[in-house]
Amino acid sequence: MLKLESLCKSYGSIKAVDNISLSVAPESLTILAGADGAGKSTLLKMILGLVKKDRGEIYLDQEPIGSDFSKITSITGYMPEQFSLYTDLSVEENMNFFSDIQQVPRRRREDLKQRLLEKTGMLPFKKRRAGALSGGMKQKLALSTILLSSPDIIILDEPTTGVDPLSRIEFFNIIEDLKHEGKTIIVSTPYLDEAEKGDDIVFIKNGKIIKQGSIQSLKENFPARLFRILPEGNIFEAIESIRADDEITDNVYMRGRYIKYMQGGTAGFIDRIPAKEVKKVSPTLEDIYLYYERNIHAG
Amino acid sequence: MRIFYLLKKELIEIFRQKEMLVIMFIAPILQTIILGYVVTTDVHNIPVEVINLSKNKAAYRIANRINRSDLFDVKKITNQPGDHLKTLKQGKAKSIIILRDSYDKKRKPLAYPEIQILMDGIDSNTSVIAAGYFNGVARQYILEDMRKKGFELPLESQTLIRFNPNLKSINYMGPGIVALLLTIISMFLTSITLVREKEQQTMDTLLISRLTPMEIYLGKSLPMALLGLIEMGIGILVVILVFGIPLRGSLLYLFLAAVIFLFAILSYALLISTLCSSQQQALFFSWFSMVTFLLLAGLFTPVENIPKGLHWVADINPLRYLIKIIREIFLKGNGIEYFYKDLLILGAITVTVLSLSLLNFKRLISK
Numbered sequence: 295m296l297k298l299e300s301l302c303k304s305y306g307s308i309k310a311v312d313n314i315s316l317s318v319a320p321e322s323l324t325i326l327a328g329a330d331g332a333g334k335s336t337l338l339k340m341i342l343g344l345v346k347k348d349r350g351e352i353y354l355d356q357e358p359i360g361s362d363f364s365k366i367t368s369i370t371g372y373m374p375e376q377f378s379l380y381t382d383l384s385v386e387e388n389m390n391f392f393s394d395i396q397q398v399p400r401r402r403r404e405d406l407k408q409r410l411l412e413k414t415g416m417l418p419f420k421k422r423r424a425g426a427l428s429g430g431m432k433q434k435l436a437l438s439t440i441l442l443s444s445p446d447i448i449i450l451d452e453p454t455t456g457v458d459p460l461s462r463i464e465f466f467n468i469i470e471d472l473k474h475e476g477k478t479i480i481v482s483t484p485y486l487d488e489a490e491k492g493d494d495i496v497f498i499k500n501g502k503i504i505k506q507g508s509i510q511s512l513k514e515n516f517p518a519r520l521f522r523i524l525p526e527g528n529i530f531e532a533i534e535s536i537r538a539d540d541e542i543t544d545n546v547y548m549r550g551r552y553i554k555y556m557q558g559g560t561a562g563f564i565d566r567i568p569a570k571e572v573k574k575v576s577p578t579l580e581d582i583y584l585y586y587e588r589n590i591h592a593g
Numbered sequence: 594m595r596i597f598y599l600l601k602k603e604l605i606e607i608f609r610q611k612e613m614l615v616i617m618f619i620a621p622i623l624q625t626i627i628l629g630y631v632v633t634t635d636v637h638n639i640p641v642e643v644i645n646l647s648k649n650k651a652a653y654r655i656a657n658r659i660n661r662s663d664l665f666d667v668k669k670i671t672n673q674p675g676d677h678l679k680t681l682k683q684g685k686a687k688s689i690i691i692l693r694d695s696y697d698k699k700r701k702p703l704a705y706p707e708i709q710i711l712m713d714g715i716d717s718n719t720s721v722i723a724a725g726y727f728n729g730v731a732r733q734y735i736l737e738d739m740r741k742k743g744f745e746l747p748l749e750s751q752t753l754i755r756f757n758p759n760l761k762s763i764n765y766m767g768p769g770i771v772a773l774l775l776t777i778i779s780m781f782l783t784s785i786t787l788v789r790e791k792e793q794q795t796m797d798t799l800l801i802s803r804l805t806p807m808e809i810y811l812g813k814s815l816p817m818a819l820l821g822l823i824e825m826g827i828g829i830l831v832v833i834l835v836f837g838i839p840l841r842g843s844l845l846y847l848f849l850a851a852v853i854f855l856f857a858i859l860s861y862a863l864l865i866s867t868l869c870s871s872q873q874q875a876l877f878f879s880w881f882s883m884v885t886f887l888l889l890a891g892l893f894t895p896v897e898n899i900p901k902g903l904h905w906v907a908d909i910n911p912l913r914y915l916i917k918i919i920r921e922i923f924l925k926g927n928g929i930e931y932f933y934k935d936l937l938i939l940g941a942i943t944v945t946v947l948s949l950s951l952l953n954f955k956r957l958i959s960k
Contacts (some may be wrong), residue, residue, distance in 0.1 A: 344797055364803065374802045378794040380602065387602075394598035395802045494627040 295320040296341070296366075296447065301350035303336055303501075310336040312351075312501035318480060318494070323473045325492030326482040327583065333501035334482035335375055338352055338451050341480075342372055359424065370447040375455065377432045381425030385416055385435055388424055392439040403442075410438040414468060430461025437468065448472060450481045466491055476498030486579045495579070497586055505586040509579060516577045518545070518556040518585055524571040525553060532568075547584065556585050595804060599812025603786070621774050621824045625831040628770045632893070634762040636722045638666040642686040645672050652692040652706035659690060664726050677711050687713045688723055703733055704786060756924045767838045768923040769892040771824065771828040772854075772915045779821040780854055780862045781879045783814050787866035788875040806954045810947075811884050814859040818852070825851055832923075841926030850918040850932070853939045857911035860946035867953040886912040914939050 296318040303311040310333045318324050326334045339345035341352060343363025351358050352366070359365045379388045389411070393403050411417040414434040419427065424435060433453050440448065450469070454462040466488060473479055473493075481492070489495050490509055497505045505512065525532035529551060536546050536553070545556040556577075577585070607613060643656045650740050660667045668686050677689050679904035688710060710727050712720040736746070757764045790796040790813070799809055829847070832838050840847075861882060869875040889899055890912040907913055914935040921927040929936070 339797075342797075344800065367801050367803060370801070372797070374794040374797050376794045378798045380606060380795065382606045383602065387605065391598060391602045392798075392802065395799070395804055397595070420854050507770060 295355060297353040297356075298337075298341065299351045301337065301340055302348045303333075303340060303345060304348055309501045311340060311347075314498075314501070314503055315347045316496060316503065316506070319570055320477060321473065321476050322493040323379065323383040323469065323491065324480045324494045324496065325489045326480065326496050326498055327486060328482075328484070328498035329587075330484060332498040332578050334498055335451050336501075337498070338372075338480065338482060341449065342367055342370065345350075366447070369445055370449055370569060371443060371445035373433075373436050373440055373448075373450045373453055375451040377378060377429075377436060379424050379432070379436055379439060382423065383422050384423050385411070385427070386420040388435060388439060389420075389442065392415050393442050396443040398442050406442060410441050411470070414438050415464070421554040428458070428461070430457045430465065433457055433461070433465060434468070437465070441472075446478060448477050448479045450479070452482050452484065454485065455484065462488070479586065485544070486583055488577050489583075497583055499587055505582070512579070512582050513577060518577075520575050520577045520581055521555045521557060522549075522571075522575045523569045524551065526568040526570050529553065543583075545588070554581065556581065596808050596812045596815070599804070599809070600815050603813060604819075605818040609821070617778065617820060617824065618827070620654050620739050621827050622729060622831055624774060624798075625770055625828045626835055627766075628773070629763055629767050629832070629836050632766050632770065634718065634722075634766075634893075636719050636726070637664060639664060639688060639719070639723045639726070640686045641665045641667050642680060642689045643667060643670045643692070644674060644677075644689060645670065645692045646674060647692045647694045647706040649692075649694055649702070649704075651704060651738065655706070655708070655731055656690075656692060658730050658734055659727070662726075662730065664723075681711065681713045684713075687716075687719070687732070688727070690727060705728060763836050764838050764924060765920065766892070767832040767836050767900045768914045768919040769890075771825055771832055771891075772919050773887065773892065774828045775821050775825045775851060775854065775915070776858055776883060776912055778824050779814075779817050779858050780865075780883060781864035781876070782820070783817045783859050784818070784865040784869070784875040784879045785872050787813055787863065788869050788872050791866070808858075810863050810951065810954075814862065815863075818855040818859060821855055822848065822851060834922075838923060840923055842922030843928070846929055847919065848935060849929075850915060850922070850939075853936055853943070854911050854915040857939050857943040857946065860943050860950055862913070863950040864946055864953065867950055883890075886910050889913065890916050891918055909942060911939055911942055 298314060298316045298318075301311050301314045302309070312333070314333075314337060316324075320459065326337065328334055336345055340347050343361075343366070345434055351360075354365055354554070357365075380391070383391065386407075389407050393407065398406065408417070411420055414437060416431060416434055416438060419431060424432065427435060437450070437453070453463055457465065462485075469479060469481065481488070483489055493508060495507065495509060495512060496503055507515070529548060532553060533546070547554055607617075643659055645656045646650055647653075653763065654672055659665050660670060674691075677691075680686055680689060691709040691711070692706045693709070695703045695705065697703055708727070708731055710724055712724055714720050739746070754760060787809075790799065790809075796809075804812070825848075829840070830843075833840055862879070865875055865878045865882065869878055885906065887893075889896070889903065889907040889910050891907075892912075896907055896913060918932045918935050921932055925931075
């Protein structure tokens with residue numbers, strides 16, 4: 295449905311988006327994961343024409359859109375990274391305003407508003423000013439407003455940054471519901487636990503895709519063996535001694551009272567650690583991200 | 594139609610901010626009154642020392658006239674010479690009038706004294722006006738005295754002052770202050786609210802909602818224009834009721850000029866907002882622009898006094914035209930046939946600046 299081909303954007307000498315190609319399947323949840331400054335927001339804004347691309351093309355249903363971004367914006371709901379509604383207006387007034395400018399037909403407006411506020415749990419707060427809502431509620435309100443126009447594509451830029459854990463869970467439940475309703479959703483996030491919920495996970499670093507795939511395929515194709523090690527002595531001393539070994543430094547990290555080691559081509563390191571327990575484990579998404587983040591030098 | 598929704602939203606937001614409302618509606622009344630009293634070129638109570646070294650009767654009478662005048666605050670009348678420079682340096686007096694006997698070529702005393710006026714020239718404007726007052730008092734006395742003695746001047750000019758016969762500066766400044774109010778409210782608030790949309794990323798939301806830059810401009814500026822016109826109405830009332838300045842022309846023309854001016858100044862506000870990325874920057878830019886517009890508007894000094902190199906700035910300054918039109922309507926009672934050219938220039942400024950702003954706006958939103 296939506297295809298990005300060789301998209302590039304530079305600000306001076308900084309390549310914010312560096313030759314990114316990506317296909318977004320219809321009715322799927324695509325997650326763009328990466329650290330702050332990886333280029334996720336720029337990429338999303340480029341899809342909407344809010345940031346001008348230097349090079350590349352965007353296709354919608356196999357048709358290149360060229361510079362006519364209205365083809366995308368007319369079927370897309372976009373939620374920017376920052377809360378972008380009017381804090382002096384109430385929840386209901388914000389909904390009304392966006393219904394008005396998105397020209398939602400009057401006859402279905404009330405029903406739609408009611409359903410969306412119910413769905414997001416915002417109905418009891420409809421008279422409250424947006425500025426007085428909690429972080430999680432603000433994001434739910436923002437999501438509700440973009441759903442008013444019943445968009446086919448939903449683009450959410452770090453929707454849960456700064457939101458409490460419970461609201462994050464609730465928010466992603468709504469996103470999953472929307473996917474099941476047939477929406478195509480693209481979400482950027484720095485949180486890997488959220489990324490796991492995606493049908494397609496795209497790791498971005500320095501404006502480049504460093505790895506992409508479903509959680510299943512990422513796990514199956516993980517190129518290293520992962521060990522969980524319980525050291526004999528003090529874990530910090532163990533880590534220090536490991537870090538002295540240049541060859542393996544990048545592939546070792548601490549998780550609680552364990553050390554995790556991603557063994558690539560060379561073997562033998564395990565034997566050099568005095569350990570109470572060494573166990574081969576399957577990788578989590580965090581392990582996978584760290585592996586590619588450390589081993590693939592994107593720019 | 595979508596402009597209407599944006600306009601409605603703007604008005605709700607404005608009226609929710611109680612502090613802002615106070616600033617918007619109380620401040621113009623206070624500003625007009627304070628500025629009306631303060632921003633004046635009339636000179637009163639000039640501190641003066643009179644040193645009368647003459648034994649002449651005329652010198653005594655001129656000194657007395659100066660003493661009785663409301664224009665001067667006579668600190669001292671003496672017949673002893675002193676250190677005049679020290680007196681001026683200490684600021685005890687801004688001018689010193691020295692009256693001495695004058696003589697003809699045969700050293701025979703003349704009927705009228707020699708008058709020397711020493712002025713503190715730091716405030717050049719006041720000095721020039723005060724010197725004019727002194728000369729006027731002396732000349733008037735001499736004329737009256739000559740007439741009493743049966744002499745008539747062979748040539749005498751008569752001055753007839755129209756539109757502001759008493760030369761009251763408030764009549765000249767008051768209507769200008771109304772124009773100033775309109776500039777402050779419309780330029781500051783519009784540039785700030787537009788930049789706030791950018792800062793809060795609501796601009797992205799509006800653009801994704803398929804609003805065009807022109808619709809956003811109109812939706813954001815029309816409420817400010819409306820408020821500006823209300824403020825102007827308040828300002829006009831204050832100028833008429835508090836300062837008693839007569840409105841001789843048509844109120845309709847006044848508002849017509851104000852509406853055209855508003856579009857010009859709001860185009861500048863849009864341009865400022867496209868150049869700024871934060872509200873602080875917008876505030877600074879607006880302030881800088883307003884001071885420039887104000888100084889080159891002919892409010893305090895005539896536009897003709899502006900150096901030639903800066904004339905082009907005055908030419909693209911919408912405030913200059915509005916002040917001129919408002920004064921014409923207020924004081925001369927002029928109809929549109931006298932200032933339609935100024936309205937056309939305002940229209941041309943609007944079209945040019947608005948086109949530039951919209952181009953810049955479109956460039957920035959897809960940077």
